[in-house]
Amino acid sequence: MKNTDPNAPELITSLIHHPYQPPADFAAPQPGVFKASTVIFPDVAAMRGREWKDKTGYTYGLHGTPTSFILEERLCALEGGAQCVLVPSGLAAISTVDLALLRAGDEVLIPDNAYGPGKDFAVNELSRYGITHAFYDPLNPSDLAQRINPATKLVWLEAPGSVTMEFPDLCEQVRICKERGVLTALDNTWGAGLAFQPFDLLGDGSLGVDVSAHALTKYPSGGGDVLMGSIITRSEPLHMKIKLSHMRLGMGVGMNDVEAILRSLPSIALRYRAHDLAARKLAVWLQQQPAIAQVLHPALQDAPGHAHWKALCGAHNGGEGAAAGLFSVMIDARFTQNHVDAFCDALRLFKLGYSWGGPISLVVPYHLRSMRGGSTPHLKPGTLVRFAIGLEAVEDLQRDLEQALQAMERAAA
Template sequence: MKDTEQTLDLTTRIVHHDYQPPSGFVAPQPGVFKASTVIFPNVAAMRTREWKDKSGYTYGLHGTPTTFILEERLCALEGGLQCVLVPSGLAAIGNVSLALLKAGDEVLVPDNAYGPNKGMSVATLAHFGIRAVLYDALDPTDLAGRITPATRLVWLEAPGSVTLEFPDLPALVRICRERGVTTALDNTWGAGLAFAPFDLTGDGSLGVDISVHALTKYPSGGGDVLMGSVITRDPALHMQIKLLHMHLGLGVGANDAEAVLRALPSIGLRYRAHDQAARGLALWMQQQASVVQVLHPALPGSPGHVHWSTLCGAANEGQGAAAGLFSVVIDPRHTQAQVDAFCDGLRFFKIGYSWGGPMSLVMPYDLHGMRRLPTPHLHPGTLVRFSIGLEAVQDLRMDLEQSLRQAFAPR
């Protein structure tokens, strides 16, 4: 290039400038590589490179150094061997269901699963001739009784969405394994820290087949990134998921991958901080007159607490591990308008979906529209979920106290 450089137009010289920086640059954070087009050195390389593994680069959607590094670090976090990245946690769920199911198949979904997963399974998958069946995650015999020869996939979630019941996850996985049914776990709450999804018994003999993770939550930690992952240990299962991933053209932005990579080193510290604060506030809420039930897996008496203790109790030097979420049931003598006023009256808890970020959140829910199976373990009343952020616990408790007093004071 340099021999002819002076004869070329300036714009051509800029586009085709051949300077390459020296190799060997090492820093705490990986580089950010943005690409749609990937340059091959020659035609032979173009024809022989394989997009299905990490042996080379072919096109931006199939991976860059930035996304490859993130995938491998997420595998280390959850104990998997293969990973694909998608634009959201819900996209990860869709990637799994659409990759593994076809017309005539059945998928089983816990009744307390993440709402959009239930909606996708019951409504959207029906358009493809796939039948969705809901089961009671707290009753392994209910799951066993609903599996049929057409069942190809069972979704698991620990704990359940919003109501936070913790299932006997090893028992559910054993039932599926005995019947040759693939299991997929929404592991967003556990985040790879509360328990090991691919090693539920500690001896490597039992684990889920697929772990889905909304990286939007704790891996990101900032409330500003949408991303999901699908992690596996079986190469054939991974390839089924990866092929659909390619066919749908799923990809993530390099700057979003950078944000998650930057946050990952602190995920353990943040998770423990969220956990400690949530447990303290949940215990305090148990003492409030307007609250008839507190739902938090680490609290004795909460549905599935014994299963949480068995699976997660040894983590964090024996203190157990749990995310920064808990829900309360407000006494039914209080009206919905009062519950709404309580949420509106909070200063530091903002009304918003999602969780895992630095800011505490609150959200009231209508359980009657969320559950189709009986919920005898839940007290009557109005449910409110809290996501605890990184604010000082004493300030959050003060905020809860003043709003409880204003909203539920005798009139």
Template sequence: MTDPQLPTHLIHHPYQPPAGFVAPQPAVHKASTVIFENVAAMRARQWLDKSSYTYGLHGTPTTFTLEERLCALEGGLQCLLVPSGLAAIANVSLSLLRTGEHMLLPDNAYGPNKTLAHGELAQFGIGHDGYDPMSIDDLAARIRPETRLVWLEAPGSVTMEFPDLVAMVRLCRERGLICVLDNTWGAGLAFRPFDLLGDGALGVDATVHALTKYPSGGGDVLMGSIITRDPGLGMRLKLTHMRLGLGVSGNDAETVLRSLPSIALRYQAQDRTARALARWLAEQPAVAQVLHPAMQGSPGHASWKALCGGDQGEGVAAGLFSVVIDPAHGQEAVDRFCDSLQLFKIGYSWGGPMSLVVPYELPSMRGCATPQIRSGTVVRFAIGLEAQADLRADLQQALTQAFGA
């Protein structure tokens, strides 16, 4: 007969593995409940400064390790992990804005950031406006007495315009505004968001980062981060994070930790392939314009070069670019082009091993005029880790099928 005390013995078994186990990857700690030695220890523990553990939602050794490594990646001092890039955006806006206040978004911002502003934030009485990301004067003109927060993207979503980030951050400093950068494209590798000039004198107040993209690298994790350098701002964001009950799983944190050591290699490889394909596509008759900040003539190229170009070589850029298909080819032909691709799969996101493609209807996404973008249908490519020659051959056969060239 089974020992009636066996269930208790299995739960309260006295064995503890020996200390001193060290391996290349950090251990995965998963917990909701955290055990305290006694009541005094429970009352004494503090999680806000990461000096100890109180509850799984407030951090484990695994999530604390990931947070510190992400700080190293982007040059920050405090990091919060959230379930997605959009959750990071929501955490920031909900923490920093109150009823009657106002924020500014670049017209080419990540779409869900705009949707959040139109939806929940508007319902809470928080106002917003879009600004032309290529005009510092337009940004300055749209600042109101009640403006508190300016969102920045470099480059912008889908159309890839690279703003004068230095001038925009300076303007925010002069006006006493908090500026937060969506740094998913830069990923901590293209430029240093908290040290834009290289002398420690100028940087953004916070970044949000969709770790779903390059830090994960596998197209299989949803996670985001918020990184700051100012302790007061970091604590304000952390308290909102706590009140919203945001957290990530230990297994997801492990996956990102496992991928981080190779992020620079993957970023560079995808950058090389993306530039080669972008240059080739620029020569194709059906392509009216290529939108890649590292390419001469692309909107904001000079700003990209100043921030990401470096003293020598070609600088740094993500493996992401868009093309504008000549308006002589209608939407049906563009859709046929995307459907004809074999290696490029139709799907959102980027930064993973598989190349992706998505067509966009630009007029429905913009509130400001876009004279820098030629007429036609925008198609965005996210380059994976496939062989460059294979991707080029795939593009060639799809161009032939859809456009006859």
């Protein structure tokens, strides 16, 4: 029967302003998903008094909800940090750090083997704002030391380097920067908080980076279906500088994506170890293949920077160390680029695709000369191919590599 009370609210109004609230004492393995742009305040005093910067209250969706606060705190526990902000991608983490910490007249130093889009951001975007950059040799700490000058305000670090997988003397790099009063920011996507602790490199609290940028897209997500990044610090003033820039840039993440990472995070150590073990088995096997001139994997004794990897990561897993699931190979120079491309196309289980950390193994051929400005005498001649090892049975992956290598050998004969 239709409500004839002239003062009764219309049906839709009643639905929008329905008074029911569920009981508060609900507990489950996964946190609830709270999505909001608008946050409702009980009164004007609360609206004027809430503080979003220290997470004591909620003010607007961009500043966080209970769901994102939980992920931020768990990521701090993973990496040993104290404060965290979430951004839409790993690249957004790099660019946000740059924009927060640099101004016109400043210089940023970047390893020559750093993540390509991060280098490109400095070359094509920071330069427009009067921020200069230079690239240093990641395997030569003295080169870094010589390049630091009064304009240098930030040094990026990466361990290991992107694609070519050189492992730097990270501890010495950080010492050099601290002695000169220069901030350090580490792309910690490969280490993921599991291979080493970025804020406590020596295990005694005496040495650590200032900022850790992490592409949560990779191992924290684990599914190849989420784009997100994090920026973690231990210094409250430094965190606030980044957080305010983060706010002014309007950076935000979707809570369903946060939920996906919260669901995957408890298994990150198990997955990381599985990727690692499979990658090492395949890397060792590939060392024996005549078509492969060099295998670039930090855990291999002859890999560039292996001693630094062992010193920093080697104590994990009963002395076996931790090394993720990523490695590259130099395919012998007798094979042309067309041969190498055909090898990648011939793979059946390995899929052609960027990124890593998901269940599917990936392969990408690279043009190394277009990626490196400095000399690379530690790399043998040939064509570089990167593998990201997924969670398939390693025996199946080895057979797939074997048939593709045989096809390449036949094509080159």
